[in-house]
Every structure is written in C-alpha cells, then in structure tokens.
Amino acid sequence: MSTATTKATAKHPIVPRLKLQFGLDGDIPKYWMGGDAFQSRFWDALSIIFPPGEKYFMNCVRDFRDQISDPKLLQEIKDFNLQEAQHSMVHRQDNDRLRKQGVDVDRLTAYVDNMLNRDYRSKYSKGYNLAVTSALEHFTSIIAHSLFDKRDIMKHADPRVRAMYNWHAIEEVEHKGVAYDVMEDYAKVGYFKRIWALVHATVMFPVTIHYVQHALLKQDGFTGWQRLKLSAKGLVWMFKPGGLLQPMAKAYWQYYKPGYHPWQETEQPGYDQWLAAFNASGDPVKASEQTRMALAL
Secondary structure, three states: OOOOOOOOOOOOOOOOOOOOOOOOOOOOOOEEEOOOHHHHHHHHHHHHHHHHHHHHHHHHHHHHHHOOHHHHHHHHHHHHHHHHHHHHHHHHHHHHHHHHHHOOOOHHHHHHHHHHHHHHHHHHOOOHHHHHHHHHHHHHHHOOOHHHOOOOOOOOHHHHHHHHHHHHHHHHHHHOHHHHHHHHOOOOOHHHHHHHHHHHHHHEEEEEEHHHHHHHHHHHHOOOHHHHHHHHHHHHHHOOOOOOHHHHHHHHHHOOOOOHHHHHHOOOOOOOHHHHHHHHHOOOOHHHHHHHHHHHO
C-alpha cells in the first residue's frame, strides 16, 4: 500500500458550501456579459462543459480511493467530491437558462460526457486519466488570477452569473491539490506523464470550449462569417496584454517545473476578501460584489 508523502501544506481548507442561491432563474439577459455575444457564450460554454467535466474529475479520483488509508487525504477527497457535486448542480441550474433560449444543452453535455467519461476512461489508463484531471484542475484553479484583480474583467457581467463564477473559482483554489496528491502518491504518475497530460489538456480544453461556444453562436443565428469576426475580436480580448489569459500565464507555466506542487502557488488573489464577505453574509452574490469593491481600493 502506498503511503502519502507531504509535498506542500494547503493554505486554505476545503469547505463545501451547500444550497447556495444565485438567482439564476431570474431575468438574466441572453448576452449577459455587457451585451457581448462572444464573451457571454465563452462563459456559457464553460458552464455546459463543467457538469460532465466534474463527473470525470470525481470518477478519476475515486479510482484510487480504495488504496488510500490516510484519514486527512480521505477527508479532503470527500470534501473535494462535495464541492465538485455542488459545482455541477449550480451549473446545471445555469444551463436551464440556456435551455429556455432553445439551446440543445443535452446534446452538448453528452458530447463532453462521452469524450471524457466514455472515450478517455476506456482508452487511457487510470493513472493517465488522473493526470489529465490534475492538469484540468490546474486550469480551473488559476482562473482566480484573472477573475480577482483590479481590472475587474467581469465588471460588465450580470452580477448573478459573475457571482457563480467567482464562487466556483474560490472553491477550485481550496481543493486544487487533492487530485495532484492522489496522482503523485497513489497513481505514481511521474514527471513526463504529468507534463504530457498537461500538454494534452492544454490542447483539448480550449478546443472543446471552442466547439461548444461556436455551437451556441450558430444556434443564435450568427453566420459563419459573423462567427469568424466575433472570434477574431474575442481572441484579442483573451490574448492581448492585460487580457483574460495574461494573469494566468505565470501560474500555468509553474506546472512544468520538476517537483512542482499546487500549494507552492500560495498567493490567491481575492480569496481572503471573498471568504470574509461570504462568512459575513452567507450570500455568494453579495460576497462577489463586496470582493470587487475591496479589490478596487
């Protein structure tokens, strides 16, 4: 039986937050990101991807659960699963908003579900699937670097949807080391397999987002030429200096270092402010708005 080794100390406890209310069944505009179709559908594509993606994460971690006797890690896995289950539930609520717009959500989630939970799980080893999970968890945790800074990149968003993504990012920060610890200590994934899985995920994840996002824009009635123009403008928003992805870049590249562990990335923008605001009110929408105000000071 493998014995877990201490790689780094988690800075933030994993706290499942249950029965949160975001008001996602309200009057949220179709293009809720300041009227921008590309940006709105980019985030909507993520919402569609998350439920089958988080099912995949939980399945890949569970593959090794029977090998684990460390009570601390077992509790972390339990809390990881609770958080991921809540993320899936809330994003399914958000996806109901898309259904009301006529989006074939079930077809798109089935596409992602089949890719990850059928094809990947049957094609690749359990260890490699867990390495892909760890890589994708890296992406979902470092988004906090973009969501929580003075630029306020979602300042034009509907506050209810913005609050959902802020809460999701905060909890990804809390459990970002769980899959990684299981991968290293129990799946015994070495450096080269870990890095290959990251390269794999670095291609697969944006390609999948692109596929779902363009299905949404096509459903909205945009022609191929219009979608191309929207994409050109959207890619500038993503890749320009100071754009969506730039604050994540440094944290992304850290994963390639030999001996890396997620908890070496100790500076988590917005975490303390969000947690204080949420603990004071229990309202994720209020916490999101108060965090934005605190970070603007």
